[in-house]
Amino acid sequence: MATVTHLDETHQNPRRWWALGALVASMLVLGFDTTILNVALPTMAGELGATTSQQQWMADAYVIVFASLMLPAGLLGDRFGRRRMLVVGLLIFLAGSALGSLAGDVNWVIAARAAMGVGAALVMPLAMSVLPSLFGPGERTRAVGIVSAASALGLPLGPIIGGFLLNHFWWGSVFLINVPMAAIGVAACVFLLPETSDPASPKVDVLSTALTAIGLGSLVYAIIEAPDRGWGDPLVLALFTVAVVLVTALVLRERRARRPMLDMELLTHRGFLLNTLAATLVMFVLSGLLFVLPQYLQAVLGNDAFGTGLRLLPMMGGLVIAARTAQPVVARFGARAVVAAGLVVLTFAALLGSRTSVGDGYGFTALWLSIAGLGFGFSVVPSMDGALGALPADRAGSGSGLLMTTRQVGGAIGIALLGSLLAGAFRDRLDVTGLPAPLGHTAGESVVAAHLVAGQTGSAHLAASANASYVHGMGLVLMVCGVAALATALLAAALLPNAPVERRTEGNESPAVAPATADAGQ
Incomplete structure (x- = not known):
């Protein structure tokens, strides 16, 4: 790590607990944003005229992008600085949330959710990976437990917060609630987190990232469209074929790579x-x-x-x-x-x-x-x-x-x-x-x-x-x-x-x- 010579000093810095608070806020946002939209979908379906398949896309756009970009996002943090990329992720998440709150039709909502997925893909792995630079082995298990609990706590909070907002404000408020939370996270990361990196980590494989995103997107698109078009529809069959071909190409490429981004072994x-x-x-x-x-x-x-x-x-x-x-x-x-x-x-x-x-x-x-x-x-x-x-x-x-x-x-x-x-x-x-x-x-x-x-x-x-x-x-x-x-x-x-x-990592963590x-x- 770039800051390895300063780790002992960082571990004794009292600001590390304030920094942990920033990470907790970030993970809470990701946690409740995973479920907050579920209670809003019926309301949005009525006001935006969203079909069931469009509701699926509003929910899935976030998850697909999140899943596709998590691995390359983590590698970007390793190579270019975890704090820097964490801030970038929070800013993208903030921008996507603001766009969602202002959206006037279903397509804009789906685009906003996809943008939020990009931000979440950066925030999730990097919020975790900076913990070793903040806490020594004696405190790290406790810190990880707090951050993990925040992520888990966000899941049940999502429907409650979303329901409260929908009862008192318009549906866009389920997006707008993220803006101040993400802004606080950005400020805290800038002022409280040390910068760390690992230039020796594997490079981001753009082609593998594209194969993952397009392959997964094609598969989900085919599944969502099949009830309307029919499972034998040419477009649906073509999308399934594209998904199989691209995922197969991804597996073959990663198995041949000397330092694979997705370690299939x-x-x-x-x-x-x-x-x-x-x-x-x-x-x-x-x-x-x-x-x-x-x-x-x-x-x-x-x-x-x-x-x-x-x-x-x-x-x-x-x-x-x-x-x-x-x-x-x-x-x-x-x-x-x-x-x-x-x-x-x-x-x-x-x-x-x-x-x-x-x-x-x-x-x-x-x-x-x-x-x-x-x-x-x-x-x-x-x-x-x-x-x-x-x-x-x-x-x-x-x-x-x-x-x-x-x-x-x-x-x-x-x-x-x-x-x-x-x-x-x-x-x-x-x-x-x-x-x-x-x-x-x-x-x-x-x-x-x-x-x-x-x-x-x-x-x-x-x-x-x-x-x-x-x-x-x-x-x-x-x-x-x-x-x-x-x-x-x-x-x-x-x-x-x-x-x-039997295996334990540093600090006897499970x-x-x-x-x-x-x-x-x-």
Whole structure:
């Protein structure tokens, strides 16, 4: 590191805790921005006339860019200065948020979310990678825990903050809230963080970055457009073909590279591969659920945005409880048993939720949401810990980068695939008999649009059909989630290694913490 000769002095600097506060603020913003848009989507769908596929793009534009650029962004920080690139990331995030708050149509919102994804891709790995320059081994575990907790705390805060803002201001406020937070982060980074770099890190591979972004974007685009155009549509088939070709080219290129940006050889470590798959599936299910649930809570059950945010808390509560207790449970029963059991619990919750009917109140939803949160926590924490624990210490950085990237990809595909399944099921089941063709088409775009058409035409039948159709589609989504979780549970129980994790990084940190402290050469 460029500042290695000054590390001892930095570790004793009392400003390091103020600097940690700046990083906490940055991670909070990224955390709640992951979920804040979910409660806003029904409102934005009504005011902007967004279809289900456009809502998917509003959510996915951020996640796709985030996933595609995280690895090269970390390398940029290594080579050109982590503080400098962290500030750049926060400024891009701020600009994207400001653009989103002023957007007047769906396309501008999608563009703003993509810009925010660029900023987030810089902030996430670099906020973690500067911690070793601020804290010595004795304090680093505590500092990493605080930053990680801030990131996790942002998830349940997102729906609550978003709901409160939507109840008191216009929908653009869910973007505007990021501006002062990001500005504070920029000022704090400039005045409090030391500059560090690692010029010896691998160079950013522009071609590999382009293959990742375009390949992933093509795959998600095809999945989102398929329900409207049909799975056999020439454009959809062409997009799937492009995705396969580009991802294959990426794998071949990275395997031949002397110092690959995306270290594919890590996937030959069985423990890393299987744990990464488990963690990615959990993100697939979690992202899909957070996409479909707010519309059910608002459009079908009739809650306002703030009430919707509050009603998502049982899942977040279960997730937090499980995440805090997972480590001692793993120590007692072993990672394989805990991951498999967590996935079985998730399976039960999803299949229970798939039995939801239009007449069920919120109590039933709260029950299976709480169980789902427990399943999420008990499966994702040990699987992430096991993934990094399966690697040699000198591969923790690249391993954590690959793990974080695949989790983001899982989230993007979850929104696209499960959202598309929901859209197709809703449209096929919706009864638009007696409506003029244009109104019938509009009603089929989303449950929010169907309720708007029902209000305009005074059709109680259409409103009831919209609710029944949406609940049916949500049930299918939950059933798919349950089947996928059960299949993964069986694979985990049969194949996951169960040996206790022996590897520790500097300062005796656990592998769950290791990715956070590793340099962003991920």
